[in-house]
Amino acid sequence: MENNQKYYSMTAGAAYALLESYKNSSMVVPAATGSMSTSCPFLMIPVELRMKIYRLVLKASGFRLLVGNQSFSVYNEHTPIWDSHAQDALFMPPIAGFLALLSVNKQIHSEAMPEFYHENHFQFSDMGAMKRFLKNIGAERRKHVRNVSVYYDNLSAAAAGAKLLTESETLQKLTLMITATQDAADHFKVNSSRRKFATLTQVPGFSAMKRLRGVQELTFNPRLEHAVVDALLRPIITQPKSTRVVRKIKKTAKRKPESDHEISIAKKLKGD
Structure with missing residues (x-):
């Protein structure tokens, strides 16, 4: 302890072991009225240590969570999203187990839920998958999503998906798998879509994307033709939120x- 500040150090394995030791356990303590009530012993440890445990347990460290098909699989974080098609997704059965931590009680849920969405990198196969995920988790969880990678396909769901993404209050990193090409008539096409647009501002979802603020890192696939999209979105998305x-x-x-x-x-x- 230094300057009245407490510091805690713990590995992910130790965090799992500690939670396992509390599993199915309870502690009986006297209530104020003199009756007996059941309390969770985990909540008796300092909140700083609990937050450290939440981050260690709920983060898929070194991996991106591939969201889809009502389940999670993972990709190695060190493999760029544009190369992940050449890599087999790794199924992650334990995720259902450690998400059960959010169901222990209301206090643990309120403390731990934001950490799951803060700490993990979510990857989506297209805008439709992102729309379904963000819609299903609800407004309270959406605002804690911080790191997203998405293929800008399925334009029919792009506007709704992008609008839900703008509800995140903590979004810091955004990777867009997108290419924009122009034909002889100067019409734009995005990715594999057959739809044509007179301007990029007409692309579904772009008007919502332009409302994003405070994104610290905007990434595009370097192998695709994204220069025009980069020029349109980067200056708007990466500028800080204005309160002036x-x-x-x-x-x-x-x-x-x-x-x-x-x-x-x-x-x-x-x-x-």
């Missing part, structure tokens, strides 16, 4: 009239 407008509005609303003319107008608005 809100402050200006509040300041203007509180400003007192300085001239006789302004005072006269203010009185008229008040009905004086």
Whole structure:
């Protein structure tokens, strides 16, 4: 302990072992009324240590979670998403087990749930898969998603999927598997879609993407023709969230009239 700060160190294996030791266990403690109640012993350890355990247990360290078919499989994090088609997905049976941690009680759920979505990298086969996942997990969980990779296919679901993605309050990394090409008539085509667009702003989902703010890392497949998409989205997505407008509005609303003319107008608005 240094400067009244406590530091805890634990490996993932130790975290699993600790949780296993608490499995199906309970502790009986006297209640304030003198009766007996059952309490979870895990909640009696310091919250800083609990948060460390949540991160170790709930993170698929070194892997991306491939979402689809109502299950999870994983890809090696060190293999770029654009090369993962050449790699067999690894099934991950234990994931259902460690997600059971979220069902212990309301307090553990509220503490641990954000960590699962914060810590993991979610990969989607197309915009439809991303839309289904983000819709199914609900608004409370959506805002904690932080790292996403997605193939920009299935344009019929792109607008809805992108809109749900913008509800994340913590999105930091976004990888788009996308290519945009122009034909002789200067119409754009995206990936394998047959649809043509006069401008890239007409591509489903792009108007929602432009509302994203605070993304620290925007990545495109370097092997695809994405320069035009990069030029359109990167300056908008990567800029920080702006609060300057809100402050200006509040300041203007509180400003007192300085001239006789302004005072006269203010009185008229008040009905004086």
